[in-house]
Each structure stands twice: as C-alpha cells, then as structure tokens.
Amino acid sequence: MTTGTMIILDLLAGVLAAGGWLGAGAAAASGRRRLTLGLAVAALLATLARAGTTVALARAGWWFAGEKVLIGGPLSLAAVVAAGLRRGPVTLLFAGYASSAAVLVTVLHGYPASASAGLLAAAGVAGVTLVSWRLLGGRTPRAAVGGAVAALVAGTGLAVAPGAAPATPHRHEFAATPAAGAPDQRITLTAGTTTVRLGGHDVAAWAFNGQVPGPPITATVGDLLEVTLRNRDIGRGVTLHWHGYDVPNSQDGVPGVTQAAVLPGQQFVYRFRADQPGTYWYHTHEASDVGVRMGLYGVLVVRPAPVTGVDVTVPVHTLAGNALPAATTERVAAGTPVRLRLINTDSTTHRYALAGAPFRVAAIDGADLQGPTPLSDTAVLIPAGGRYDLTFTAPATPVALFADGRAVYSTRPVSTATGSWPVLDPLAYGVAPAAAPLPRPDREFTLVLDRGLDLRGLLPRYAHTVNGAAYPDIPDEVVHLGETVEFTIVNRSLAIHPWHLHGHHVLVLSRDGVPATGSPLWLDSFDVRPGEVWKVAFRADNPGMWANHCHNLPHADAGMMLHLRYS
Numbered sequence: 099m100t101t102g103t104m105i106i107l108d109l110l111a112g113v114l115a116a117g118g119w120l121g122a123g124a125a126a127a128s129g130r131r132r133l134t135l136g137l138a139v140a141a142l143l144a145t146l147a148r149a150g151t152t153v154a155l156a157r158a159g160w161w162f163a164g165e166k167v168l169i170g171g172p173l174s175l176a177a178v179v180a181a182g183l184r185r186g187p188v189t190l191l192f193a194g195y196a197s198s199a200a201v202l203v204t205v206l207h208g209y210p211a212s213a214s215a216g217l218l219a220a221a222g223v224a225g226v227t228l229v230s231w232r233l234l235g236g237r238t239p240r241a242a243v244g245g246a247v248a249a250l251v252a253g254t255g256l257a258v259a260p261g262a263a264p265a266t267p268h269r270h271e272f273a274a275t276p277a278a279g280a281p282d283q284r285i286t287l288t289a290g291t292t293t294v295r296l297g298g299h300d301v302a303a304w305a306f307n308g309q310v311p312g313p314p315i316t317a318t319v320g321d322l323l324e325v326t327l328r329n330r331d332i333g334r335g336v337t338l339h340w341h342g343y344d345v346p347n348s349q350d351g352v353p354g355v356t357q358a359a360v361l362p363g364q365q366f367v368y369r370f371r372a373d374q375p376g377t378y379w380y381h382t383h384e385a386s387d388v389g390v391r392m393g394l395y396g397v398l399v400v401r402p403a404p405v406t407g408v409d410v411t412v413p414v415h416t417l418a419g420n421a422l423p424a425a426t427t428e429r430v431a432a433g434t435p436v437r438l439r440l441i442n443t444d445s446t447t448h449r450y451a452l453a454g455a456p457f458r459v460a461a462i463d464g465a466d467l468q469g470p471t472p473l474s475d476t477a478v479l480i481p482a483g484g485r486y487d488l489t490f491t492a493p494a495t496p497v498a499l500f501a502d503g504r505a506v507y508s509t510r511p512v513s514t515a516t517g518s519w520p521v522l523d524p525l526a527y528g529v530a531p532a533a534a535p536l537p538r539p540d541r542e543f544t545l546v547l548d549r550g551l552d553l554r555g556l557l558p559r560y561a562h563t564v565n566g567a568a569y570p571d572i573p574d575e576v577v578h579l580g581e582t583v584e585f586t587i588v589n590r591s592l593a594i595h596p597w598h599l600h601g602h603h604v605l606v607l608s609r610d611g612v613p614a615t616g617s618p619l620w621l622d623s624f625d626v627r628p629g630e631v632w633k634v635a636f637r638a639d640n641p642g643m644w645a646n647h648c649h650n651l652p653h654a655d656a657g658m659m660l661h662l663r664y665s
C-alpha cells in the first residue's frame with residue numbers, strides 16, 4: 099500500500115470516528131439506547147483503526163506521525179476515555195468533538211505541529227462541549243469554563259507571539275549580465291490572444307506568433323541567442339522563462355524578481371549563450387497558471403553539431419481539453435538512429451510508452467545519463483515541466499510513442515496496449531559514478547509541502563504551503579556562492595508536487611531514505627508524491643534570486659513558491 103493510500107485511509111477512519119461519536123451523542127440525547135450503543139461501538143472501532151493507520155504511517159517513514167501522537171492521539175484518547183466512563187449524551191458529544199478536532203488539526207493546521215494548535219484545538223473542544231452541556235439542560239462547572247478560556251488565551255498568545263512570523267523577504271536586483279556580442283540567431287516572439295483550430299473547433303488561446311506551441315527555438319551548442327519578446331494584448335503581462343536552462347539570473351524571466359512583466363505594447367530582449375545541449379522549453383512566468391495552460395509556451399532544443407538521424411521533439415500539452423500534439427506519422431528507414439524528445443508542458447504527470455523497439459533513456463531534463471541500458475515494454479512517467487530523451491535504432495517494423503495511451507508519434511500507425519507496462523524508476527537506471535559528483539553539503543534546507551490555512555492575507559485562504567507558509571511569506575533560502583546545498587523535500591499533502599528550482603540542476607541523492615543507485619540524475623523537475631521524502635543537492639554556482647516552486651502551476655499560484663537567494 100502506498101503512503102498516499104494510507105493517508106487517505108487514516109483520514110477516512112478519523113471522519114468515521116468523529117461521525118460515530120457525534121451520532122451516538124445525538125442518539126443518546128433523544129433516548130435511543132440501542133442506536134447509541136451501535137454507533138458508539140462503530141466509533142470505537144474507527145478510533146482503533148486510526149491508531150493502526152498512525153502506527154503504519156510511522157513505520158512507513160511518514161514524517162508527520164509525530165503530530166498525530168502529540169495532538170490527534172491525545173484528543174482521540176480523551177474521546178475513548180470519556181465515552182468509556184459514561185455513555186451520557188454530553189460525554190459522547192465530547193468524544194465526537196475531540197475526534198473532529200483531531201481530523202481538523204490534520205487537515206487545516208499541518209506542519210509544523212505546534213503547542214498553540216494543540217491548545218486551540220483543546221479550547222475549541224471544551225467550548226463546544228460546554229455549550230452542548232448547557233443546551234441539554236446541564237449546569238456547567240466553573241473550573242471547566244475556566245480551563246477552556248485559559249487554553250484559548252494561551253493558544254492564541256503562542257500563535258501571535260513575535261518570532262512566529264517569518265522575516266519578510268527582501269527583493270534584490272542582480273546586475274544584468276546578458277551575453278554580449280553579435281547573436282547567432284535573432285528571434286521575435288509576439289504574445290497575443292488568438293483562436294486555434296483543434297479537433298474541428300475554434301479554441302481561444304494565448305499564443306506566441308499566433309501558434310500553439312510557439313515557434314520552436316533550435317540552436318547549436320555555443321550559439322548566442324537574442325530573443326525579443328513583445329506583448330500585443332495579453333492584459334496580465336508576459337515574460338519568457340527558459341525552463342531548465344540555467345541562464346544568468348537577469349535573463350530568467352521571473353516577473354517581480356528578475357524583471358517587470360512585459361505589458362501590452364512593451365517589449366523585453368533576452369540574450370544568452372546556448373552552452374548546455376539538451377531538451378528544454380520556454381514559457382511565460384507571469385500569471386503562469388493561466389498563461390501556460392492557454393498556450394504561451396514552446397520548445398527550446400540545443401543540439402550538438404552535427405545531427406545524425408531523426409530528431410523529433412514531442413511537447414505534450416492540454417489546451418481546453420484537447421491533447422496536443424496531433425498524432426504524426428513519419429516514415430523512417432530501418433537502421434536510422436532516432437531521438438524522441440518528450441516534454442511535459444502540462445501541470446500534471448504524463449505516462450509515456452514507446453512500443454516496437456528497444457530504447458534507452460538517453461537524457462532527463464537536458465542532462466545525459468551515464469550507461470543507459472536498453473528497455474522494452476517499459477513506460478516512463480514525466481513530471482510537469484520534465485523532459486525525457488528516448489533513443490532507438492529504427493527497426494523495419496513500426497514503432498509508436500504513446501502518451502497516456504494516445505499515439506503521438508509513429509513510424510507507421512499501430513495500436514499497442516501499453517497500460518499494464520511497468521514504470522521505469524530513474525533512480526535505479528544507468529551506471530553509478532565511481533565517486534560522488536558533489537562534496538558534502540555546506541548548507542541544508544527542509545521543505546515540507548502541504549495544504550493549510552493561510553491567515554496572513556486580508557482573506558483567509560486554503561493555500562498550498564511550504565513549511566506552513568504560503569507565498570510571499572515563505573522565508574528566502576539564503577546561500578553563498580560556491581556552497582553545496584542540500585534540500586530535503588517532504589510531501590505531507592495528498593497531491594503530487596512536481597518540484598522545480600530555477601537556475602540550477604539538482605542531483606538526486608535519495609528517495610524515502612533509499613539512495614539513488616543509477617546514473618547521476620541532474621534534474622530540474624521531479625515529482626514528490628504524497629508521503630515521499632527526497633534529498634537532492636546542488637552547487638550554488640549561479641548567483642541571483644531564483645524561483646523555487648511547484649510546477650503544478652495552480653499550486654504555485656496558490657502559494658507554493660519561494661525564492662533561493664545568494665547573499
């Protein structure tokens with residue numbers, strides 16, 4: 099069973115327990131004894147089940163079993179003890195409130211577990227219990243009222259005490275250092291609203307030069323690129339971010355950090371040298387959730403010269419429910435070397451399968467793998483923003499690439515069922531290096547990805563959070579040039595978070611405590627699944643202020659974004 103499933107079972111048990119106790123309390127209040135007993139027994143079983151899921155989660159290495167033991171556990175225990183002492187309506191209702199609070203703390207509060215959350219939960223439970231007691235005609239003891247008020251005051255005091263609020267991030271302007279000299283390529287991308295014809299329908303889109311995806315940018319290693327971005331009529335503004343391309347900070351295209359958004363009628367010129375070969379893409383970073391989804395993206399491929407064989411780029415995207423690109427079929431002579439560059443430009447993971455020939459995963463996120471072995475009847479999962487290069491030698495028989503079961507590229511139309519194929523684990527693929535590619539870390543950061551109530555704005559919102567805070571309240575990660583930096587990224591939530599750091603590729607060290615054993619994996623986008631713990635490291639060698647965020651772009655928009663800053 100995956101940790102994600104266990105988390106769901108745990109929540110389910112919590113909800114059943116709370117519902118059972120509350121129902122039993124209501125039944126007792128209306129004098130229905132058999133129903134009371136039945137519901138109380140069901141609630142007890144659900145509470146025991148939740149104790150079981152807590153132990154199972156702890157044993158599976160789930161980081162957050164501790165908060166259950168500290169807050170949820172005592173509340174559930176109080177529920178059971180109270181119900182055991184007396185099966186009157188008030189004690190059963192108390193058990194219901196305590197179990198509900200245990201679930202609410204799990205869902206709303208999150209990480210890190212704090213004394214203030216525990217006290218506030220206890221005060222809430224005591225408060226509603228006392229109100230119920232009164233309503234059922236009882237006399238509430240003074241001491242209980244006093245205790246509830248004390249817990250409320252102490253909990254609130256701890257929550258608002260100075261020191262709880264993170265330091266406000268500073269904005270720094272880094273010197274513009276675009277590459278100088280005569281460009282090898284001059285490209286103009288004009289962003290504008292348009293309609294594109296898809297599956298027989300006109301679909302509203304935002305596009306570069308009127309096309310979705312935008313014009314492909316293909317360069318040869320060493321080229322100096324000069325790209326002029328113009329905005330015709332995208333009211334929210336646009337920028338160009340070179341996803342996975344470790345450009346100088348001033349060219350990174352993050353509005354409010356490295357430049358201002360380009361508004362209608364304005365332009366911005368990007369210049370950088372294409373000195374990393376590989377498969378990348380570009381997209382707007384202003385209002386990126388809607389902007390990328392609506393079509394403001396394109397591919398960036400840097401090839402070593404000269405290219406031999408067939409080299410095809412397959413950027414997969416969903417535009418208004420239509421899957422792009424349309425299936426293409428191209429005749430390829432047997433014996434030809436083929437490279438398929440798969441790019442996931444959506445916000446969720448896609449599953450790809452290549453049928454008809456043994457293939458290798460030659461590169462991930464633009465970086466070549468060491469010693470990739472041939473694979474067949476194996477699927478790959480590409481995270482949002484990620485890229486895989488698959489290589490094979492064309493056989494005389496047809497070869498087809500499927501994305502989520504849909505043929506996107508083939509040398510002759512074939513249909514193959516690939517849904518049951520096993521999925522490649524890139525952490526155990528290829529050949530490990532003789533020596534560790536990075537020295538021991540000089541600096542470490544922990545990022546706990548979660549959902550939680552964000553109360554810092556004018557209106558409370560249920561945000562996607564990092565270490566309990568949402569953008570712009572997540573403190574910057576501050577590093578020094580030349581350091582080796584380690585991130586521990588932990589997913590406490592129920593969603594997959596494709597983590598993405600700008601300006602750097604990170605080396606995967608381990609997942610759930612199991613070290614990576616294959617080729618060094620230098621990634622810029624990787625899926626952190628519910629309950630998973632990833633350790634990655636990178637060399638702080640590209641000064642500036644860099645976005646570090648979830649590439650499920652609605653999540654980034656809802657708070658899951660912070661900055662890495664060089665001091």
Ligand code: C2O
Nearest residue numbers: 339341483598645
């Ligand atoms: Cu592809 Cu900050 O993004």
Ligand code: CU
Nearest residue numbers: 595648650653
């Ligand atoms: Cu996310």
